[in-house]
Amino acid sequence: AQRVTQPEKLLSVFKGAPVELKCNYSYSGSPELFWYVQYSRQRLQLLLRHISRESIKGFTADLNKGETSFHLKKPFAQEEDSAMYYCASQGAQKLVFGQGTRLTINP
């Protein structure tokens, strides 16, 4: 069965520090992986997908098939990055979300 694990429920870093939100997936095939974000009082929305190999708001995520990981990284955190982040995986069927990590950037 498809499963996505985000081991950290809460993550707090200082402004300007590097950020890494961990995500591991389990799927026997080649899933498509995503990061979704929910800012305060806003809708949950797509942040980035691995297939696009893009950087959004300074965030990047690299798919590591050997470690079955898709960690989200940003070299210098900003206060506006404070939000709830969800990793998600889609194989042949429905999209599966992790439990989410609440990121807080301290000034």
Added chain:
Amino acid sequence: GAGVSQSPSNKVTEKGKDVELRCDPISGHTALYWYRQSLGQGLEFLIYFQGNSAPDKSGLPSDRFSAERTGGSVSTLTIQRTQQEDSAVYLCASSLDRPLVAPDNEQFFGPGTRLTVL
């Protein structure tokens, strides 16, 4: 164009009452998902509709929960005999849902319905 809409935005009900939550997906989106977002619990999958296929109900927590999607568009999530533990934000999302065909599988979320069971 209009995004996913949900109604009501807030619902307060008494324990034991039935409630209906509505979702209007983006026109043309074949896939529709319901999730529950509880404080400290993350995003919990409830049910998934894809076109004319039988829905995936594997996430429904009990038989008090049911959902239907009429005409492949609007969906209603019904919770019977509500309990206090049903209090949460219920999110709906839709997508074109063609797996591995980016960007068609991006999910677009509604604003949610905040349910409070007293």
